[in-house]
Amino acid sequence: MKVAYLGPNGSFSEEAALKTFVDSTIDWQLCGSILEVLEAVGDRKVDKGIVPIENSIEGTINITADGLLANNLFIESEVIFPVSLRLLVNEGVQLEDVQEVWSITPALAQCKEFIRENQVKTKEFDSTSSAAKALKEQGRIDAGAIASSAAARLFGLQIASTKVQDNGENHTRFLVVGKRSADVLPFHKRNKIMLLIAPALDQSGVLSSILNVFSALSINLTWIESRPTKKRLGTYHFFIEAETGKDEAKTGKALKILRAFGHEVQVLGSYDTNRL
């Protein structure tokens, strides 16, 4: 089986992928961007892909949400992955030597208090691991990289601090996706379902009327995200994730009612949760 994820080696996506698929025969495909992962699955170059959809600090990763639709993918499971950021430095470098920290924008945003307190400058990289790699290659003794312990091991860097994150708890939610095929049931015995709902009319109160359908059926919503339709500013469709608790009859009823209202409803996946 071929599985794609967002590289480079040492990325959080790699860690999540390796822990999710514990099969030594997998043919891993490293991709340069989230969109490349989704396209590889969409174009059937790989069997599955694993991509981040949401982080507890940064929120939804829009490129993933939009890419799911563009590539006609189906969500097969979700994986909750704890993210621990570390300050990595070259050998012998002390925390107080660090004048500049390198990382990807969201990681820098997650370490704002550390950055303010230590009055360090920041430099943005494409990924946490490319920051770590550059730090090692340039042998800089006045800079540090904010990345994972895995990146420290991979590039031979030391951990100068484990207390760089503003919030103790930081999780990233990954989705395992496959190509949507005709024989996949729109929903089956899984705990969660992901829907894309395009409202019938761009009318006042349309979102509350949609949400009321779920309320009325006592279906708990776990995630809602509005995304632009890309047709006109101010027009949206909604990603809605619901805990259907394997109740197929109730799920079917909700879809039927929503469609009877005239909304366009697409099932993007049905899945269980896997906590790493």
Added chain:
Amino acid sequence: MKVAYLGPNGSFSEEAALKTFVDSTIDWQLCGSILEVLEAVGDRKVDKGIVPIENSIEGTINITADGLLANNLFIESEVIFPVSLRLLVNEGVQLEDVQEVWSITPALAQCKEFIRENQVKTKEFDSTSSAAKALKEQGRIDAGAIASSAAARLFGLQIASTKVQDNGENHTRFLVVGKRSADVLPFHKRNKIMLLIAPALDQSGVLSSILNVFSALSINLTWIESRPTKKRLGTYHFFIEAETGKDEAKTGKALKILRAFGHEVQVLGSYDTNRL
């Protein structure tokens, strides 16, 4: 008056800023990131800042939404700015010579059809204008930059194509923000209001109960965005923008009801729309 915006020169933010504030005495402050703009206003280093909050293709710019809260800012107006992407090249370079296009990730995502059709590679930069600048400096004749006409003028590049965007219509919504002060009325005679609502309880159906308050008062919602509370994955607060149509009594009633439900409601701004 000091006004901050996201540089470098030639950026879309610069174009929007110059068209919004037509006062030659303004002391402009170019910042390296959106967060820097918001912090400059928050720390009273400047009087106002102008930042993108939403694009019709890319959706909400999360760093702006979160930064508004972190820096205790107040929205004073919104500016709708039409974005037109162009393919810029060095002198004499033809469209068919271009093997690689350079730009910021969202702009590349907006030109996906062009990129597929012409089978060109992509390279990511920090901003559209830094891509244009690098193209000029390196004098590359096999690459192009996706950026604005302003960037073409600024860096002395030619426009090889005006038809690179997937969607004809592409707008960015900017917010003009100031420091929140005690004497600013929470809402006054403006057309729109922006609220941050932290639900009383993380209970099933809470969002639909919030939206029902607006429905019941016939207040149209123009934007809703869930953002993580950053405390725990799966807990959110909501940015809700409503068209209150200068009806202060009705707005006051909505706030009172929401608070009586036990929700925490903060007024982040009240403003009119300015179309460029």
